[in-house]
């Protein structure tokens with residue numbers, strides 16, 4: 001019988017939008033984890049042992065594995081939610097479902113069109129754009145999706161919007177959606193984003209523990 005770890009272990013990949021949103025929730029909940037940075041083409045044996053599906057993020061609690069980013073967010077915020085991210089209207093869950101489903105599907109086909117048969121990248125780009133445009137007006141009225149502060153619906157989705165914007169930054173910047181653009185800019189300029197994007201060396205068996213968030217950084 002394995003026991004709960006004092007400090008959970010996070011198998012992580014810095015640029016993965018799923019891992020990014022998990023880290024955002026861990027920071028917001030004030031939790032510390034041991035971070036093990038991986039590379040996707042050579043995953044650690046222990047990570048695959050505890051989560052054979054082989055996606056990041058994976059949170060290892062010692063007596064339990066959480067290997068879906070949304071579940072990591074929910075687990076973290078259930079313990080501590082000082083910023084009130086869970087306080088959101090039901091439309092927040094609808095928005096998260098839109099982004100995780102049709103938006104992400106179109107984003108992958110837009111970004112990696114050559115990996116799919118018979119995909120028109122421009123059509124996929126525009127499908128995703130139409131989804132973003134449904135929230136542009138509300139983001140013109142306030143800084144975050146449902147008010148002046150971010151909630152789970154912002155933080156569970158904005159890392160995918162960042163990925164979308166980066167496929168063709170010049171095209172994204174030329175679009176007329178001022179609400180969505182300022183939402184993303186606000187996030188990219190935030191301390192939270194800086195905090196989750198610090199770099200960690202690739203983890204190898206036997207390495208000393210490295211913690212996330214970095215104590216020195218999180219005090220700033």
Ligand SMILES: N[C@@H](CCC(=O)N[C@@H](CS)C(=O)NCC(=O)O)C(=O)O
Pocket residue numbers: 013015016017018019040041054055056057067068069070
């Ligand atoms: N549903 C999963 C998806 C995670 C996911 O697909 N992560 C990608 C990286 S962004 C991954 O690990 N892919 C496996 C691979 O490329 O080998 C979650 O929410 O955690």
